[in-house]
Amino acid sequence: MNDSGHSTNSAAGSKRKDARRNQQLLLDAAAAVFVTSGVEAPVRDIAAKAGVGMGTIYRHFPTRADLVIAVYRHQVDACAEAGPALLSECPTPYAALEQWINLFVDFLITKHGLAAVLQPDNSSFESLHAYFLDRLVPVCDRLLDAAAERGEIRPGLDGLELMRGVGNLCVGAESDPGYDARRLVALLVTGLRRTR
Amino acid sequence: MNDSGHSTNSAAGSKRKDARRNQQLLLDAAAAVFVTSGVEAPVRDIAAKAGVGMGTIYRHFPTRADLVIAVYRHQVDACAEAGPALLSECPTPYAALEQWINLFVDFLITKHGLAAVLQPDNSSFESLHAYFLDRLVPVCDRLLDAAAERGEIRPGLDGLELMRGVGNLCVGAESDPGYDARRLVALLVTGLRRTR
């Protein structure tokens, strides 16, 4: 999945220079098209935006999920890495959880259609789904556990379920001015608090 | 054109017995197909499931939204009517709200893809969207108002937004054994409670 060394090129882990450039063009184009047309946008549109042929997309990203993952990898990683940091910075684990969830929401609501794609029944996005979960669920679990240990929240909800819920609350958020996903997510997280 | 005398048709409804039967076949088939393939399932599939020709679908339901509305009308209506009843039966408005939301959730989580269709950006489902909102939002508003007047919940969230949130939490609920929409919705509603 990462830059493996089977390439005959000299540079560590990189293909030809133009191939790297195309990869980046594609990521940028895909990000832009995803914003306007959703992650199910026609392949042709993405290729056109990038100024490359469609075959080039398939070479770099054999499945659509691969492309989506690549587009969002950085942001997913940043979100994952923010978890431990918040835990050590914030006064309480619950505060860290709140902020981390906010990061996740900010990420999702700017990605037209991404949340919908996180549904596990979308066969062609399995690997995308898996990537998200692999990367983020452990972080969320740890935040939940820490808050539960402190008695700030009721135990029993696992990170996967919370993330699915938050993800769902973000579905369609960007296209509807009367819908405030952040507020609803905040309600959800508030609902977790241990009623004294 | 009306029920002319030689007809043996006593019921007030539509014209022919077989037409009525087909209409029901279609509603049942559509309900079944919607569960497995979502409300965007191919017309051909629904027709096949019902054992009728495609033209029959178009005769009874000129647009897809018409079909979807028809499939869910009874349940939407039942849900709408339950609101006032619960308000008078339950000890407090908040309890009524909780139970009404549960009814709504029970309805949605068995409808694959329905929640997704409630997104307002889906042009071909406008009338469906409108139907849902016209029918249910006022009921939800009234429950919220009653609870707010009693001081049970914080004011400020309107019924539309709550329903959108609940709807979203139900997206994909049926296909994922590890996802308990009811629990997440319960958390959301708990989050509404006025913190003492």
Added chain:
Amino acid sequence: MNDSGHSTNSAAGSKRKDARRNQQLLLDAAAAVFVTSGVEAPVRDIAAKAGVGMGTIYRHFPTRADLVIAVYRHQVDACAEAGPALLSECPTPYAALEQWINLFVDFLITKHGLAAVLQPDNSSFESLHAYFLDRLVPVCDRLLDAAAERGEIRPGLDGLELMRGVGNLCVGAESDPGYDARRLVALLVTGLRRTR
């Protein structure tokens, strides 16, 4: 083809009264629909206009051509009968020919799509084509012959060909304000004149 006597009814050559009435309703409706939508208008539209079921059309007019013939029979007959009359009234056979052609043109240009249907390659309109020709070609032939005998026109063009030409010149005439079929037909007939 005419009202044969196999009916068990008493009236000479007629079916049930309501059947006769329906037949007339259909002819009127078809005439009206043909004007606006052409002779290839959907059967349903004609039935709807007539306020009868589609099956009724098929009972009375098994093929579309049968209906078209029936709709225009009176006018075709009137046109056919006008030939001999004009021949005896007009000062010269050529004048009679001119006027008769005008009648034919007046008939055609008010019938959206009729002229196009006279094309012999339109398989489903064979009988219509045949009817027109059977009825009108002999009349036209006689006018042509009379004018040729008088030396007013050059011989050699038969009635069928002239009528096809005139029919074609009327194609699409009604929908195009910049196209004057009568003038073009007049040129064609003028072209027949024997150059002194």
Added chain:
Amino acid sequence: MNDSGHSTNSAAGSKRKDARRNQQLLLDAAAAVFVTSGVEAPVRDIAAKAGVGMGTIYRHFPTRADLVIAVYRHQVDACAEAGPALLSECPTPYAALEQWINLFVDFLITKHGLAAVLQPDNSSFESLHAYFLDRLVPVCDRLLDAAAERGEIRPGLDGLELMRGVGNLCVGAESDPGYDARRLVALLVTGLRRTR
């Protein structure tokens, strides 16, 4: 994007050799199918005749009118260019007109359904209609004007109307052995002559 160096493609035209070949296959197939089934023939039939997929047609000719125009462009252009040439070669403008009309007729009578499509009421063929008129009407106008100036014909008929008339006379000409469009057109043009 332009003819990059590694391409062996010398011709100035379009990109790939096979694409050009397919384009030609399509033009040939369309021409053939148009002859037998008219210019409204199903897209699938044309694709099948050409031995290509349907998508290939849509790639090369996004609308049906584009295809029809392409099929006939060469002949339309040749016809347009012949006008001035005839005017300078022929002894009189009227003779040039006669011959030019003959060229136009020769073109049309081999195109089943083309003449019908020239009807201005056919919405999806607007661009085709426009192309024909833009290209040919000025040529015809000029021939008519020249003949009128010489006093060979009566003035007052414009090129558009004459061409519509000639076009109509060619409708269905190819499929009917008993119908001689050339002769009828000749009569029409004869009818234009100034009666001395």
Added chain:
DNA sequence: GATGAATGAGGGTTCATTCAT
């Protein structure tokens, strides 16, 4: 490696015609 042409499955919609009621 890159290109984008070609393929063809897939899904929507219309309407002539049949036939149960």
Added chain:
DNA sequence: GATGAATGAACCCTCATTCAT
């Protein structure tokens, strides 16, 4: 006889994916 519901072939068009160049 009349009705109009049902059928399903026939068209249209899109787009993911492959593969010749």
